[in-house]
Amino acid sequence: MGTEVLAVENVAFRYAGVPVLRDVNLRVEAASTVAVTGANGSGKSTLLHLLAGVEQPAEGSVRRRAGCRLALLPQRTGDIDALPLTVAECVRIGRFRPRRRLNRDDRAAVTVIMERLDLAHLARRRLRELSGGQRQRALIAQTLVQAADVYVLDEPTVALDATSRRHVHDLLAERVRAGAAVVFASHDAADATLADRTVRLTGALGHSVGDAAVHHGP
Numbered sequence: 026m027g028t029e030v031l032a033v034e035n036v037a038f039r040y041a042g043v044p045v046l047r048d049v050n051l052r053v054e055a056a057s058t059v060a061v062t063g064a065n066g067s068g069k070s071t072l073l074h075l076l077a078g079v080e081q082p083a084e085g086s087v088r089r090r091a092g093c094r095l096a097l098l099p100q101r102t103g104d105i106d107a108l109p110l111t112v113a114e115c116v117r118i119g120r121f122r123p124r125r126r127l128n129r130d131d132r133a134a135v136t137v138i139m140e141r142l143d144l145a146h147l148a149r150r151r152l153r154e155l156s157g158g159q160r161q162r163a164l165i166a167q168t169l170v171q172a173a174d175v176y177v178l179d180e181p182t183v184a185l186d187a188t189s190r191r192h193v194h195d196l197l198a199e200r201v202r203a204g205a206a207v208v209f210a211s212h213d214a215a216d217a218t219l220a221d222r223t224v225r226l227t228g229a230l231g232h233s234v235g236d237a238a239v240h241h242g243p
């Protein structure tokens with residue numbers, strides 16, 4: 026077994042008393058990929074928020090390895106579109122540290138990720154002037170430019186064309202080969218074939234109670 030970076034044990038979660046997840050168990054190891062699948066409303070985003078510490082479980086525990094650096098790509102909301110940010114500024118935010126200017130490594134990482142995600146020609150364009158897929162690429166770049174031990178991505182490729190999707194898959198595979206863990210949500214079962222392990226949230230009774238079934242291997 027690999028080194029554990031994140032673990033979810035017997036977790037339950039409720040929004041204002043309404044159960045969304047129960048009995049969820051998940052172990053995330055370094056240098057591995059975990060897919061979280063399930064229908065709309067089954068609790069994928071909620072589970073990712075618990076992993077990232079954005080939400081706290083009602084029951085059970087979420088453990089993160091000490092010092093674990095986590096980069097989160099939230100599911101797209103309209104909020105970001107209203108910000109007066111250029112693509113380059115959006116990506117640089119991924120390297121932001123309080124009271125420190127971006128150094129040469131930071132700037133090089135920004136340049137590389139923008140090239141890899143075909144964003145260089147859009148660097149000065151404002152996010153709100155972009156197509157949905159272009160904007161999603163900018164946000165993925167902001168996440169992947171971070172030096173993280175775990176990348177948690179909520180439906181990263183949902184708005185992307187086949188070429189961009191392949192670029193993102195290649196980048197994620199590289200991060201894993203370099204020792205990071207990747208956890209991503211998808212409602213596309215085919216995406217799960219990319220993962221070493223899949224957590225399927227079944228949304229029992231067709232509504233919002235998700236049970237996790239963990240399968241090993243693609």
Ligand SMILES: Nc1ncnc2c1ncn2[C@@H]1O[C@H](COP(=O)(O)OP(=O)(O)OP(=O)(O)O)[C@@H](O)[C@H]1O
Nearest residue numbers: 040045063064065066067068069070071072212233
């Ligand atoms: N802030 C909230 N307050 C109350 N209920 C919420 C909130 N966010 C999500 N829910 C509910 O929790 C359930 C799980 O939502 P979640 O967003 O985790 O699902 P999902 O699997 O990510 O869905 P999708 O595939 O549509 O993105 C849904 O029934 C949803 O209505």
